[in-house]
Amino acid sequence: MLFSTSPGLRAETITLIGEDDWYPYSALKNGQLQGFAVDVIDAAYASVGVKVQFVAAPYARCLMLVQTGQAMGCFDSLNDAKLGQEFVFHKEPIFKAVIGIYARADAAAQKITVAELKGHRVGFTHGYTYGDEVEKDNRIFREDAPTDISSLRKLLLGRSEYSLVYTRVVDYLNAFYASELQGKIRQVGIVTEDKLFVSFSKLRPEAARYADLLDKGLQTVRANGTYAVLEKKWKNPAL
Template sequence: MISSRWIFLLALLFSGPSQAETITLVGEDDWAPYSSATQDYKDVQGLAPDIVRAAFKSQGVTAIIRPMPFTRCMMEVDKGNSIGCFDTLINQNTKDNYIFHETPLFQADMVIYGRQNEKAGLKLSDLQGKVVGTTIGYTYPSEFIANKSIKTENGPNEKSQLQKVAAGRIQYAVLWGLTGESILEKNPELRQKVKALGRVSRDSLYVNFSKKHKDGSKYAAIFEKGMQTIIANGTYQKIESEFRKKYRHYE
């Protein structure tokens, strides 16, 4: 016969959740060092996935993240095939199409790149009347999108924008700063011809959750609670500090 002591211990053991939740999200595969696919293309690495996993883990949810090109990532969420995708700006094109959490994942600088012989210190207004490289499917600050005097030319990825600047095909390109510096570090032939010239803005990035997925709203709320939890307990600061320390030579 099982003693009352063992019955009490068994009751404690099974009083919590019977099974941890596991969900699958999609993350950008080509936005190093913030979010990029691992070499075997089975996972995503960088600041964003580290924060996403930690926030969900604090709420008892295991987040599996599949790498995907950003445009397809957004389409999967649009269709309701995926719960959420990162990393996204809240702007005039996205604010009504997705469910966003209140606490940003992180902030990043949108930087202007041009030829080495160009004068630095540029700002958004200096792009007016110029041809500026952007990446297909990427989200950009509202003030950049709304400025119709800026002529944009789309390319398949951020490296292609720097290549066009280096070749003189376009005058400027706008990229996220750490991503631009990461590309230049890996491609010294581009660094000889291209440099950062100024900043468009500093923006907050988010996970965009699907309005069409049945669990989009549920996990957006869970994620927000998780973000608040890891900020309060110091986990967020630790992740960000380790990231900034690793890439401080870019800034």
């Protein structure tokens, strides 16, 4: 990873689980967990003398392992009403990201709000949360899918009317699955621009300390310019 400190400063090591299929934020590529979130977390902890070993897993399993105390932390998570009760969170976000509302290109809707999703079948990715406004509205009919690309495929097949996916993830999927997606889906709304975090286990007594250390590290890399360098690096990620 980039921006490591001198070997003598990294006196301890922790293991964190990152989602294996959420590029450009976190994904398993060429046998290694890669992405913007991975680099930011690594750099932040390096600045406070902690080395991170990254493990990849599907997001739902990532959360389960942390919730049951089998792992220290999972990323990338929303600190919403649901997850906020189940995990320990740091205060400084890893990054902010926009959740978009997507429809088929030939759909009648030109613009839609979250409130207008009620009564419609909407694509969700299994294990993800989408903010309190969505999660608390049981009038939205959920069409779950194992991954974001599966959710968009269900949208194209007519199994859902809308799909909720982060906009930068859609940008990547549009390029990687160009023959399937390009020109066939379009963004018709925004759920929210939200902050993403590492969710730490409440069953690990050391979790609060590592959450605090991550806050300190994130403040450091934002102040010293490292964060800006990583943002530029991941602005146009390789396929």
